[in-house]
Amino acid sequence: MNDDADEEEANDWRAVFWDIGGVLLDVDSARESHRRFVEALDxxxxxxxxxxxxxxxWRTEVGRHFHERDGTEFRSSRAAYGRAVDAVVGDSVPSDEWFPAFERVQRETLRPNPGAVETVERLAETDYHVGVVSDIDTAEARLIFDIFGLADAFDSVTTSESVGRTKxxxxxxxxxxxxxxxxPETALMVGDRYDHDMAGAADAGLHTVAYxxxxGPAVDYRVDDLRAILDIVGVES
Known part of the structure; x- marks a missing residue:
């Protein structure tokens, strides 16, 4: 593992893949959006x-939804949120009643991790393929990109919904x-979870960046600032 990205020489990289939750997305802002949504339900x-x-x-029901999945099968986060809404309200609530408020709160609350947006935007100006590999619903991913002003920044978006599996x-x-x-040897995976992002990507032959x-042995690079990824791939900031 290399701790100092500044000392790394540029490799023959061709693609950089990003996780969303915990990497592009500040998870504390997601938790705050859930609180504000429950307040809206109240x-x-x-x-x-x-x-x-x-x-x-709410959190218990969302967690139960995902814990009930079989292995790496995909389970929809929107379905989890609907299940949680029903539990909190105590009745079945159609999604067209609660989802507009949920989206509004997300737009008001979600924020990126420091350096995420500018790093993706800088990579998007290069010849590198800039992609996403995330355990998320495709529509939710697109909403987050729109909120962060990254709707056109990615060359590919691979979600668990599109594949039917999770990392x-x-x-x-x-x-x-x-x-x-x-x-795979020309691709980097940026992630925040060892088993899912680091080990999963390494097993598939990719290089990994831990944020x-x-x-662990699956970590090739470690960054505390996402802008350091530019140094790893040899792109001037």
């Missing part, structure tokens, strides 16, 4: 429990590589 449905209790129930399933990385038309991920 304003619309006059919940019978305090917001903090309702928020904990570290090799199908995720194989689909991303096929979309980019590059060989908050645990250390």
């Amino acid at each position: 304003g619309s449905y006059d919940l019978s429990t305090p917001v903090d209790v309702a928020l904990e129930l 570290p399933d090799p199908a995720m990385f194989e689909a991303a590589l096929a979309a980019a038309e590059v060989s 908050g991920a645990d250390d």
Whole structure:
């Protein structure tokens, strides 16, 4: 593993793939958006429990939805949110009733991690393939890109919804590589989870950049500032 990206010589890189949650997206802002959404539900449905209790129930139901999946099968986050809304409200609520408020709160609350937007934008100006490999619904990914002003920045977007699997399933990385038309040894995966992003990508032959991920043999580079990725691939900031 190389701790100092500034000392790395440029390699024959052709593609940089990004995870979304925890890398492009500041997860604290996502948690705050959930709180604000539950507060909005309280304003619309006059919940019978305090917001903090309702928020904990929301998180429990969302977590249960994903924990019930079989291995690496895809499960929709929008379905998880709908399930959580029903649990919090205590009744079945059509998605067209709650989703507009959910999207509005996301647009008001979600924010990128420092350096994420400018690094993606700079890479998009080069000949590198700039892609996404993320365990997310495709529409949710597109919404986040729109919020961050990155709607046109990515050459490919590989989501768990589009593949039907979640990382570290090799199908995720194989689909991303096929979309980019590059060989794995010329690609970098930027992620925040060791088992899913680092080990999954390394097993598929990609090089890895850990941004908050645990250390281990699958980590090739580690950055604390996403702008350091430009140094790794040899692009001037």
